[in-house]
Amino acid sequence: MSRKVVSREVDILTRAQSAISSLIAYRDAVDPDAEDAVVPQLHRDVTECISNLYDKRDFKVMNNAVHGGIREELVEVSFLSRALDDMIHGARKSKGLRALLNSGVRCHWVPPTPPKAVSIVVDAPSLTELRSSLPALQEAVFDKVIPNLERKLKAGELYPTNRNITHNSITAPATFDVQVSAHCEVALISHLASRNIPTTLYIASALPACYACHLLVESMEELQGCKTFQLGPYNGVIDCGWEFPSALPHADAVQKTMLQKLNDQLKEIIDRYQRPKKPYVEEEWGSLPARELWGSARGTRP
DSSP states (O other), X not given: OOHHHHHHHHHHHHHHHHHHHHHHHHHTOSSHHHHHHHHHHHHHHHHHHHHHHTOHHHHHHHHHHTTTTTHHHHHHHHHHHHHHHHHHHHHHXXXXXXXXXXXXXXXXXXXXXXXEEEEEEESHHHHHHHHHHOGGGTTOOOTTHHHHHHHHHHTGXXXXXXXXXXXXXXXXXXXXXXXXXXXHHHHHHHHHTTSOOOSOEEEXXXXXXXXXXXXXXXXXXXXXXXXXXXXXXXXXXXXXXXXXXXXXXXXXHHHHHHHHHHHXXXXXXXXXXXXXXXXXXXXXXXXXXXXXXXXXXXXXXX
């Protein structure tokens, strides 16, 4: 191995060691003042390590150094760096978030909830219960639901939300086994919700928050009359393994509001889908005939 390669690997490992040491010091801080004192160093060390975390060769060097034992700590550093990256991008676009950052940044480590298995049976009684909870689905036809779900599951990793769902097509009625767990955003919201929070908290995350997480925050805002929590932009992910936080203050009211908002959004989507398509009216496109419009759009004349 050349001296240049050895020097680079030593540099990578030194950065990783500094980031992990700062992370441990932060987690071991005995009070908020002690946490605040180590944040600048943690930020510097994590920033120095970010580029190595995204490079497969560099990551392999770090992981091989201790026969894979470094992976767990580096995962935490990686998630923290991605969450900071999310916050930085958000601050560039939002003056409101830049104002929030003046109040400081704090990292809370909330133990993840272990996933649990839930069986969902798709039969007449369950569909009746579903329509009762979501009246917008009263007229919906479910004849193709099971074949469509089976086709989607067969696509495997093409749909990220498939990872928590299994289905045995032989059993009747159709049963889908889902691994559900509380998302990290939800666990943190549940952890902080009972506290007296004087201002909005922006929750940065390594991965974009899903539809249900956003719906939870919107429902809490509607009930409380103020925005206590704010998430990053929604990117269209709907996670079937999302679990409602039962320990949340006023959980029943929040869940009821979430169902109402979900029903309203479903109704809007269904109405839009069933709305008759507007026929083509030549006058609305000006005096040019459709054929000439088409030719002009291509830059040619017929």
